[in-house]
Amino acid sequence: MTELVEIRNGRIVTPHGVVEGGRVVLADRRIAEVGRAGTEPVSGATTVDADGNATTVDADGNVVMPGLIDLHGDDVEDELYPRSGARVDAREAVIAADRGNVSAGITTKFHAIAFEETPSEDRSIADATALCRALADAGETLGDNRIHARCELSEESVGAVESLLEEVPVDLVSVMHHVPDGAQFDEEEFSDHYVEQRDCTREAAAALAVRRRNTSTRQRAAYADRVAAIARDRSVPLASHDDDSPEAVDRMAAMGASISEFPVTLAAAERAASEHGIATTMGAPNLVRGGSLWDNLSARDAVDAGVVDALCTDYHPRSLLKAPFVDTGEPLAERVARVTVNPAEAVGLYDRGRLRKGARADVLVVDPDPTPTVERVYVAGREAMRTTRPDTARERVPTA
Structure with missing residues (x-):
């Protein structure tokens, strides 16, 4: 039995544009299908998780994109x-x-x-x-x-x-x-960079500048x-x-x-x-x-x-x-x-980076509002991380 994950009802970002309300099917570390929801399941396969249960993820209108x-x-x-x-x-x-x-x-x-x-x-x-x-x-x-x-x-x-x-x-x-008096840093900027960003002392930054100039x-x-x-x-x-x-x-x-x-x-x-x-x-x-x-x-x-x-x-x-x-x-x-x-x-990694059939199944479900947040992460077809929202219907436990 082939282990599959089907992500439905997403804004699927393909190399050619966005498929609204589309789906992506992951199978055996690869992308098996990209298209519109409502198409037939992958031929000869059953959508299951590691326990033999159906795995269908509702993207709920969120963005589905490559890792x-x-x-x-x-x-x-x-x-x-x-x-x-x-x-x-x-x-x-x-x-x-x-x-x-x-x-x-x-x-x-x-x-x-x-x-x-x-x-x-x-x-x-x-x-x-x-x-x-x-x-x-x-x-x-x-x-x-x-x-x-x-x-x-x-x-x-x-x-x-x-x-x-x-x-x-x-x-x-x-x-x-990195050297002072170059196009990136003047003398003061070089010192500020290493003091503020690298926790250097002014004396250490000055010594570093001398060494690099030499x-x-x-x-x-x-x-x-x-x-x-x-x-x-x-x-x-x-x-x-x-x-x-x-x-x-x-x-x-x-x-x-x-x-x-x-x-x-x-x-x-x-x-x-x-x-x-x-x-x-x-x-x-x-x-x-x-x-x-x-x-x-x-x-x-x-x-x-x-x-x-x-x-x-x-x-x-x-x-x-x-x-x-x-x-x-x-x-x-x-x-x-x-x-x-x-x-x-x-860098010559032609097996990933796009949602298309046969590509490595590195896939994200992203909620873009109010700030982009990852809901699910799949790495080579396996769920690597999931975030869950609090149940808004559940009352908070009162504090003392």
Whole structure:
């Protein structure tokens, strides 16, 4: 007997538009059918749950859409250090991050783990390695958790990532080099970023600025070449980070980068999109809050210019669920694609990210009002999470 789940009476977001009052049938980890309600059951199959009972979910007019795919979210680092200096076990951090992401509708997560030696902001190569090992060993997760190794352009960081790829599977590699007086930060903004966002002291931020300035342009290029070689040899997608000019995009494209993360200027985003066909990703929090936290390129401006392929969580997982419900004047299916099929295709995951027959059955039921909230999450056809509303007919228990 085939185990099936039928989700009926939803606003089904397909690659081509929205099917009102439609249904989706999940069978054996895949999507068996997408269409209008009232069609015949799947031939030769019975809709049952693990106990042999019929499983039909009434979406009650809510949005039914693919599971979200996040290519860059560093929230697992916050789970490792819930407060500066207060480290928990890496495995515990992974499990907590997994649950938090699934509750936000993220079914495929690329945990962006920074390989850099800045203990003052609770980042170290040892911690990054421990998180990657915990992710590789985690067997109790609800979602599909993957490793995105963010490599600072330094000898110790590049060497650590080279060693890591000999030990655990890495699914995405990116290069980063945050330095004051660049396009992203001036001197004051650099200090503010590390003090306010990373719990650094002013003294530690100043020392970090000096250390990063002391890496010459030639050294940075040599380190970037090594990271690109790592990705090429392992057939791992390569991403650039915070491209600040068309020339920066050109350099990374020549190294084989297929993704440009958080371009700082519109000119850089346009170069990536129009001349190199590089997938451009912006932060969902940037779109949701209406602008960049650091006065860099606005995600909405980039969307309006037609140069945003995908959105990612950056530092706030729940923003990814809110993003497709931000009215940009585009059809809902197009907005949903930025958080589902587009990021999937950017990293070669062609089995997921869209509601169509044969695709991996990562599916969400989302109540969009008053704020987008996940009602049900299915990962590879199995229910991973469900939220229940209080019974409004039931009286509350009085308190003393």
